[in-house]
Amino acid sequence: MSYKAFHERSIKDPDGFWGDQAKLIHWEKPFKKVLEYSNPPFAKWFEGGQTNLCYNAVDRHLADRADQVALVSVSTETNQERAFTFKELYSEVNRMAAILKANGVQKGDRVLIYMPMIAEACFAMLACARIGAIHSVVFGGFASHSLASRIDDAKPKMIITAEAGARGGKAVPYKPLLDEAIELATVKPEKVLLVNRGLTEYTTIQGRDLDYAAERQKHLDDLVPVEWVDSTHISYILYTSGTTGKPKGVQRDTGGYAVALAASMKHIFCGNPGETMFTTSDIGWVVGHSYIIYAPLINGMATIMYEGTPLRPDAGIWWQLVEKYKVSVMFSAPTAIRVLKKQDPAFLTKYDLSSLRALFLAGEPLDEPTASWIHGAINKPVVDNYWQTETGWPMLAIQRGVEVMPHKFGSPGVPSFGYNMKLLDDSTGVELGANEKGVIAIEGPLPPGCMQTVWGDDKRFVSTYWETIPGKLIYSTFDWGIKDDDGYFFILGRTDDVINVAGHRLGTREIEESISSHPNVSEIAVVGIEDKLKGQVAIGFAIPKDAGKVDTLEAELMKTVDTQLGAIARPARVYIVTALPKTRSGKIVRRALQAVAEGRDPGDISTMEDQAVLAQIKTIIEENPVKS
Numbered sequence: 001m002s003y004k005a006f007h008e009r010s011i012k013d014p015d016g017f018w019g020d021q022a023k024l025i026h027w028e029k030p031f032k033k034v035l036e037y038s039n040p041p042f043a044k045w046f047e048g049g050q051t052n053l054c055y056n057a058v059d060r061h062l063a064d065r066a067d068q069v070a071l072v073s074v075s076t077e078t079n080q081e082r083a084f085t086f087k088e089l090y091s092e093v094n095r096m097a098a099i100l101k102a103n104g105v106q107k108g109d110r111v112l113i114y115m116p117m118i119a120e121a122c123f124a125m126l127a128c129a130r131i132g133a134i135h136s137v138v139f140g141g142f143a144s145h146s147l148a149s150r151i152d153d154a155k156p157k158m159i160i161t162a163e164a165g166a167r168g169g170k171a172v173p174y175k176p177l178l179d180e181a182i183e184l185a186t187v188k189p190e191k192v193l194l195v196n197r198g199l200t201e202y203t204t205i206q207g208r209d210l211d212y213a214a215e216r217q218k219h220l221d222d223l224v225p226v227e228w229v230d231s232t233h234i235s236y237i238l239y240t241s242g243t244t245g246k247p248k249g250v251q252r253d254t255g256g257y258a259v260a261l262a263a264s265m266k267h268i269f270c271g272n273p274g275e276t277m278f279t280t281s282d283i284g285w286v287v288g289h290s291y292i293i294y295a296p297l298i299n300g301m302a303t304i305m306y307e308g309t310p311l312r313p314d315a316g317i318w319w320q321l322v323e324k325y326k327v328s329v330m331f332s333a334p335t336a337i338r339v340l341k342k343q344d345p346a347f348l349t350k351y352d353l354s355s356l357r358a359l360f361l362a363g364e365p366l367d368e369p370t371a372s373w374i375h376g377a378i379n380k381p382v383v384d385n386y387w388q389t390e391t392g393w394p395m396l397a398i399q400r401g402v403e404v405m406p407h408k409f410g411s412p413g414v415p416s417f418g419y420n421m422k423l424l425d426d427s428t429g430v431e432l433g434a435n436e437k438g439v440i441a442i443e444g445p446l447p448p449g450c451m452q453t454v455w456g457d458d459k460r461f462v463s464t465y466w467e468t469i470p471g472k473l474i475y476s477t478f479d480w481g482i483k484d485d486d487g488y489f490f491i492l493g494r495t496d497d498v499i500n501v502a503g504h505r506l507g508t509r510e511i512e513e514s515i516s517s518h519p520n521v522s523e524i525a526v527v528g529i530e531d532k533l534k535g536q537v538a539i540g541f542a543i544p545k546d547a548g549k550v551d552t553l554e555a556e557l558m559k560t561v562d563t564q565l566g567a568i569a570r571p572a573r574v575y576i577v578t579a580l581p582k583t584r585s586g587k588i589v590r591r592a593l594q595a596v597a598e599g600r601d602p603g604d605i606s607t608m609e610d611q612a613v614l615a616q617i618k619t620i621i622e623e624n625p626v627k628s
C-alpha cells in the first residue's frame with residue numbers, strides 16, 4: 001500500500017485501521033469499541049478491552065523466545081555488562097513486583113522511579129505495569145526541587161532509586177538529593193527501595209528505606225500474576241516542562257500505547273522480533289520509555305540500556321556495541337551525533353555495522369551538516385523523526401515500513417498514520433497552504449499512544465493544548481512549521497518559551513523561578529540562544545537587589561539552579577545587568593534579548609520603554625561572550 005493510502009485510511013477509517021493494528025498485541029479481553037470520542041478532546045482507545053504492558057513485553061515471548069536475550073545493560077562507567085534473557089527478565093520482574101506488593105503497592109498506586117540507566121530501572125517499570133501500578137520516572141539529572149514538585153503532584157506510595165549514578169568516570173550521588181526532595185515535599189512516600197551499587201556512601205532512614213538486594217532475596221521464587229487492566233488504565237505519568245514553572249504530568253493509557261508502539265515498530269522503525277534495538281536516550285525521557293523499554297520488548301526484540309557517554313572509553317563505543325549485539329535499529333539524538341562528529345571518523349569505520357539497517361534521530365532539529373556527516377560515515381539511512389513527550393511516538397517520519405519515500409534534508413518527513421496534522425495561522429485559526437508558516441496542530445482525536453490528559457488536571461489539558469487556536473478545539477504542538485508542495489513538514493522552532501537543550505525540553509520559566517529564589521535577585525529573564533553543539537542553551541539576565549554584592553553572583557546563581565533543578569537546566573551564562581528591556585506595559589521583551597544575544601538585529605523595538613537598555617546589554621554580551 002502507498003503511504004498516501006495508508007495514512008488516508010488511518011484518518012478516514014480509524015476504527016478499521018486501528019482495529020487491524022490492535023492485532024499486533026495480546027488482548028486478554030477483546031475490546032468492544034476501537035474509538036470512543038463522544039467527549040472531545042478526550043479520546044478513549046479500545047474501550048472494554050483488557051491487556052497488560054508487562055505481559056506484552058515479557059510473558060508473551062516466553063513461549064517462543066525464553067532463552068533469547070531481552071535486555072542488555074551496559075555501563076562503561078562501572079565496566080559492567082549484564083544480559084538477561086526473556087526468561088531471566090521475567091524472573092527479575094516478578095521479584096520486583098513481589099517486593100512492590102509486599103510493601104503495599106496496589107493497582108493505581110504511583111511509584112516514582114529515580115534511577116540511573118541500570119537493569120533494575122527496567123525491572124521496576126515493568127513490575128509496576130505488571131501489577132497495574134502507575135510509574136513516574138524522573139530523569140536522574142534532575143535535582144531536589146524538580147523531584148519534590150513531581151513527588152507532590154504524583155503522590156507516590158513508593159520511590160525506587162539507587163544510591164548513585166555515574167558519568168564521565170565520577171559517581172553522581174542520587175540518595176542525598178532524594179532525601180532532600182522528600183524533606184521538601186509535602187506528601188511523603190511510605191517506602192524508598194534502594195539499589196546499592198557500591199558507588200557512594202549514603203545514610204539509611206530506618207523504617208522507610210529498603211535495601212533492594214535484601215528484599216529481592218526474600219522473593220527469589222515468587223511469581224506475581226499479571227493484573228489485567230482496562231485499555232484506558234493509566235500506565236504512567238511523565239513530567240514535562242511548559243510555559244509555567246509547574247511541570248505537566250503527561251498521562252498515558254495502556255492499550256492504546258501498546259498498540260501505537262507495536263505499530264510504530266512495524267511501520268516506522270522496521271525492527272523484527274529476535275533483533276536488537278539500541279536507543280541511546282535515558283529512561284527519564286519519553287524516548288526512553290517508548291524505545292528503550294516498551295516498544296522493542298513488546299516487539300520481541302532485545303534492547304540495550306546504556307550508562308555512560310558516547311566518548312568513553314573512546315568514541316567508537318556505540319558502534320562497538322552495534323557490532324557486538326548485531327543491532328539492527330539504532331535511535332539517538334542530533335546532539336550526540338554532533339559530539340561524535342568532533343572525533344576521529346576512524347572510530348566509525350572500525351566496526352562491522354552490517355547488521356544496522358537505519359539510524360533514527362529525534363528530539364531536536366537535525367541540521368544538514370550533521371545529517372550528511374553521519375550518513376556518509378555509516379552509509380545507512382538516517383531517519384529524522386519529530387515528536388513530543390505528549391505524543392509518545394513519532395508524529396512525523398518517513399514510514400519506511402509503509403513506503404520508502406525520499407528523505408529531504410531539514411524535514412522529518414510526512415505525518416505518521418493516525419495523525420491528522422494541520423498548519424494553522426495562529427491568530428485566525430485558518431488552515432494554511434503549501435510553503436506558508438504556521439503553528440503545527442493536530443485535529444482530534446489524537447491517535448492511540450498519545451497523552452490522555454494532564455495527570456489530575458483535565459482542565460489544564462484542555463486549556464493548555466486545545467484552546468490556543470481561535471475558534472477551534474485543536475491540539476497545538478507549540479511548534480512553528482511549514483509544509484512543502486509534497487506534504488513534507490519542516491520544523492521552525494517553538495511558539496512558546498520552551499527551549500530545547502541537547503534534545504531536552506526546558507521551560508525558561510522554571511529556570512527563572514529557581515534563579516529568583518536567590519536573595520540577591522530582584523528580576524530575571526531567561527532565554528534560549530543558538531548553540532553549535534546542543535542546538536540551544538539557556539542564558540539569563542539578572543538584576544541584583546544589592547548591586548554592591550555581585551562579584552560571585554553569577555556563580556551563586558548557577559549553583560542555585562544546579563541544586564534545585566539539576567545541572568541540565570544550568571544556563572550557559574547569567575549576565576548581571578542593571579535593567580531589562582521592557583514594553584511600556586512592563587513586559588520583558590525576551591525576543592529582543594534573544595536576538596541581541598545571538599548577534600541578530602532585534603527588529604522593531606519601538607514599543608520598548610527604554611531602548612538604551614538593549615544597547616547596554618549588547619555591550620555586556622560583546623565583552624563577555626557565551627562560550628560554546
Ligand code: AMP
Nearest residue numbers: 362363364365385386387388389491505
Ligand atoms: P520533548 O517533549 O522534550 O521530546 O520535546 C519535544 C519538542 O522537541 C518538540 O515540540 C520540538 O520542538 C522538538 N523536536 C522534537 N523532535 C524534533 C525534530 N525531529 N525536529 C525538530 N524539532 C524536534
